[in-house]
Amino acid sequence: MSARGSPHASGPPSRRGDHAPKGADSLRRTSDRCECWFRRVLVVVLLLGLPAAAGSAGLTAYEASMRTVRAQAAERHQVTARLTSTVKGDDWAKRAAQVRWTDTNGVVRTGTALVKPGTSKGATVRVWVTRDGTVTGPPASTLNATTSGWMVGGMAAFGVAAGSCAAWAGVRRVLDRRRYARWDAEWLLVEPQWSARFHR
Template sequence: MLGLPMAAVSAGNAAHASQMRVVHDQEAARHQITARLAETPPGGPGQSEATELRMAKVSWTGDDGARHAGVATVPGDADAGTEVRVWVGPDGDLAQPPTSPSTARTMGWFTGMLTAAAVAGAAFAGRARVRQVLDRRRYAQWDAEWKVVEPAWSGRNRR
């Protein structure tokens, strides 16, 4: 049980550091560009709020001058021809936004808590197993002593 805090903190820090490397790699590889909506999102303007996100076809010109098209998540109140910001990867194709540092922080906390629970569970399971072994040994010793004492105590050996 003494190692529980150290194990939990170490595992949480390792998970956070690993996830932060992913965040930095994704931020380095992806960037935002401006694209135009090729169509009005389903449930288009007037039928949905700006806070709602919808999937819609977008088109953009890549850094190499080539035309690209794809389906991206856009504000629900946008209309065809509206400029929207989308994320692209190193190949110029649509990509998901990079993972946020808060996700890395959450992953670190979750891993630390899970490690703490696992270490505590292992400690309690180990304690229960040791107690079971000691109880078995003690009951066997009591049985052996009773076999010696019981005949004289109950009077069975007086015949």
């Protein structure tokens, strides 16, 4: 008997799916394909959009902070002032006290600054003032600008990641609802046939 017509002919057996079109999968539903493509889009967003958003937001915040740093550095300067009265107290927290100094034009000015408790009247303190003689805090530094840039960039990155996760969860929820609805509809058609088999 010829082996050509034999069901046990030699040679490697054909694999399942050899006759199916390339990329086709009878078990994959339309919702599965949508989920796969949406997952790929989110991966691209995370790989490209997250660094871009974080870098852009961080750089913008840093440049804005640096403008503030330069403006405050030009507006504020330190002067040596003297306390007009003794600062009472023995704790560590600074307290507001009145100080007096003479500006570059020879005008005597007064203001309120934070001074350590226990500092006696007439003691000298260094205070920051504006051009119009108002006591203020020290100007922002480049460290403040750098910190602001990193914080804003990190918040932007977190926002992109959180938005992507929320979008993924939302899409999965919508697709799962459609799947469950389709399964229920199909079960309504199949269940009578299954029931009939066991009641014969």
